[in-house]
Amino acid sequence: MKENDAAKNNDNKEVEVVTGEVLDHTLAVDPASSKSLSFGSFVTKSNDLIQKTKYSLPRTEQKILFMLLSKIDQKKDKDPSKTYTLTFSEFSKLTGVNAMDPGYINYLKDTVQSLERRDFWVVLPDGRYKSMSWLDRGTVVDTRDKTISIRFNRDLWPQVAQLTSNYTSYSIEYLLMMKSTYSMRVYEIILSYDNGSRNYGYNNGLVFEPVTEEILKKFPDMRSELKGYKYKRFKCDELRSLLSVPTPEERGRGKKKNSDEPAKYSREKTLDEKYPTYYDFDKHVLKPAKKEINEMTDLWVEYIPVRIKGTRKYEYLYFFIKYKSKDEMKKVRAFHDSNAGPDGEVAKKPRKTKRKNVGFTAGENVSTPLPDEILTMSYVMARHELESRIQYFSYEKKLVSDEKNILADILTYTSKLLTNQKKAAQAEESLEALNRIIKNNGDLKLWVLGMEEKFKDMLQKATEKKSAQYYRVVVYNELIDNSAATVMAGQRKAEQLDGKSAMRVDMSVFDDE
Template identity: 30%
Template sequence: MQAPAIQQQQYNSAVTKANALIEANYKLSTLEQKIILYLISQISKDDDDFKMYSLPIQEFSELLGYRGSPKYTELREITKNLMRKVLEIREGQKLKQLSWVSYVEYDVHSGYVSLAFDPRLKPYLLQLKREFTTYRLKNVMELKSSYSIRMYELLKRWQYIGEAVLRLDDLRMMVGAGDKYSEYHNFKKRVLNPARKEISEKTDIIFTYEEIREKRKVVALRFQIKEKAIEPIAIEEKKDATVDDQYLQFLAVVQAYDRYITEKQFTKIAILAQKAFGDNWMDELIQTTRRIMQRNDIREPIAFLTYFLNEKVQRIQAGIDPNEVTVHSGTKVVRREIVPDWLRDYEEKLAAESSGGKETDEDIEQMRRELEERLKKYRD
C-alpha cells in the first residue's frame, strides 16, 4: 500500500523530459522507472541546477510496495543497481551513454534518502523551452509493467499529432525489450497488447496500432493516439486535478509549435474560452489555437488567442453573432493588419502577473478591461 502523503501531494506533480530523453534507449525495472520519474517530478521548472532530491525512507519503502518497517538492505540494493544502469541518447551522429543517478545518501537518523541525478542530464531535464514532453506522474504510478510506462511516454511524446510511426527495432530498444522478443508475434503478445490494455485502463490516453510490412515482414508500427474525454468543469468555481489535466493537454498543443504557456496563463484563457464556446470549450479552444499557430502573419499567437477570445466574449455580451469572429487570414473581424505591438506587451504583462501567483478574479477582470480599452480603436 502506498503512502497517502505521497499520492496526494506528489503523484499530481508533472514529469517533464526533453524528447531526446523520451526516445532514449534504456532498460529499467518498473520500480526503477517509478523512482526516476518520482524524482523528476520534484524538479521545478525554474531550477537551473540539480539539487539533492529527498524523501522519507519510510515513504520510499512504501513507494516501492513494501509494508511495515523499511527494509534497508533491499532498498540499498535497489539504489546500487539503479546507479549502474546506463541510458543511450542519440543526437545526430553522436551516441551518448549516461547514468541516471550519480549519488545516493541514506540518513537513518533523519529518516531520509537523497538521490542526485548525473550532471550530464541537465540539458534533458532543466530549463526546457522546446522539444519536450510533459505528463502527470499519476498516470504512470499505477502501471505495473515497465513496458507500459515506456510505451506511455513515447505515445505522449506524439500525442499532439495523434499519430506516430515507429520502426520495430527502434521501439524494442526504446521500451527496454532489446533482443528479448526478437519474433514480432512474441513482442506483440508480451509488450504491445498488454501495454495497450493497461494504458487504456489506467492513464489519460488510449491507442491503437497497425502493422507496416515489407515483404510480409512487420518492420514498423503506426500508432493512433487519442486523449480520453475529460468532463468539462467551471474553472472559475473549481481548481483540481482535472484542470491540471486540461492544462497539460493544452500545453501539448502549443509546445508542438515550439511555444510555451504557464498554467496561470492557461487558466485565464480557459475562463474566456468557456464564455466564448460553452460546454464544448476545450475542443474548440484546441482547434482555434492550432489554426492561430499555423498562421505565419501572427507574431504573438498566445496574445492573439486572448484577443480573439475577448472579441467573441464581447460580441456575446452585446448580443452580436460571435461566429463572425474567425481566425482565418483576411476576414472582416480578425483584420488584415499585423497584430499590434501592444499585444506583445500585454502577453508579457500576463506572464509576469502569472508568475507572481497572487492574482484574484478582480485582477483578471481588471486586465481584461485594460485589454478592451486597447481594442477599441480596432473595432468597426
C-alpha cells in the same frame, strides 16, 4: 525534413519516423485536452531524452526515477547539484515493500544503489552511442530521518530542468500504478510525438496527425473505431530499439572477450533477444502497454502492425491516440482511487500478533505474476523476490534447522534457474510455470513448502552427494512436470505447521527486473 520528403510518407515507403527531427513546442501534452484533467505531480523531460535514448529500467527503478523527476521545479531549480529527497514512506509506496519488514533497509539500499549505477545510452550525431548515468554518485540513506538524498547527473540536468521548449510533461500518477516498465516508456514516447491540438501545417510523419480518409481506407475493418483519433507510423524495429538496451555492437563492444564493459551489462538482454518474434513482442510489450495506458492514463491507444506486400515481417506499427473526455477521466480517477496500494509504513503490532499480516491485507499483491524483469536480475535479487512472495519471515520460526536450510537452497536453485542467461529458454519456461502456480493457487507458498518436503525426503534417501546443478535440474523438472503434486504436498505441510496459510504479505513488487 524537406517538403519533398513529406510526399514519401505514404503507403509502404520507408521513412525515418522515430529518430527524426522534433518540433519545438512549449507543451507536448495539449493543456486544453489533457493537463487540466490530469492529477498528481508532473514529470518533465526533453523530447531528445525520450526519443533518442536506449534504455530498459526495472519497474521499481523506473518509478523511483519518475518520482525524483517530479520533484524538479522547472521555474525555480537552477542548480544542477541540488539534492532531492525521497522519504522512506514514498519508497514504500513506490515498491509495495513494508517498511517494517526486516529486510527493508537492505532492499532499499540495493535498489537505490542499482539506479545510481545504471547507465543509459544517448545517440550521437555520427550514430555512435554515449553512456550517461541518471544520477550522481554519493546517494545518502538516512535511517534516522528516514530519507534518501539523491542528486541528478550534471550532464543530464539540461534535459530535465529549466526546459522552455521541445519537452514533454505528463502526470506521474498515471505511471506509478503500472506493472510494466514498457508501458511507462511507450506512454512517454507517444506523448513526445504529439502536439495536442496545435496545427503547424506539417504533414511529414514527424508527429501525430488527424486520421484521414486515406488512413481509414488502409484499415477498413477499423473505420468506425478510428474516427476522431490521430495517428503516427513507427518503424517496428526502431520502436523496439527504444525500449531496449543497445546491442554490444552498438555500444562499440563487439564480441571482444576482454571487454571492460561492466558486468551488469553482460546480464542485460536486448528486446530482440528477449522477444525475438512479433508475437512475443506483442504479447509481452504492446498488449500490456495498451491495456495499462487505456486503463490508467488520459489517452485511448490502439495500434495496428503492417507488413510490406510480399514479405512476412511486420515493418511498421501504426499507433492511434485520442485524449479522453472529462467524463472518461473521472473513471480514470476512480480507477486510481480504487486500486491505490496500502501505505508502506505502519505502526508496529504487539508481539502476540507479530506473525500475522502486519501492515498488509490478506492476499493483496502476492497473487500478482512475477515480472518478466526477474529474468535479468542477479540471482540474489531474484531470491529476495521469491522470499518476499512466500513471506518466509512469517513462518521461519516454525521450521526446524534442517528445513530452513533445505528451503533456503530451494530458493537459491529456483532463482538461479530464473536468472541463467545461458539457458534463457529454460529460464522463461520456469517463469511461466511459477506464474501458472501463482494464478492457480494465489501465491507460491504451497509450492515452496511442497518442494521442501520433497527435498527432505530425497536427501534422507540419498546414498551419495549430488552437485548443485543436479538439484537445479530436480527443481526444474518438478516445476514443469509435477507442480500439482508439489502443491498438494505443500498444503499438507502448511496444515502441519499451523493448520492455515500464514504467508500473505504485500511485497510482490520486488521488481528489479
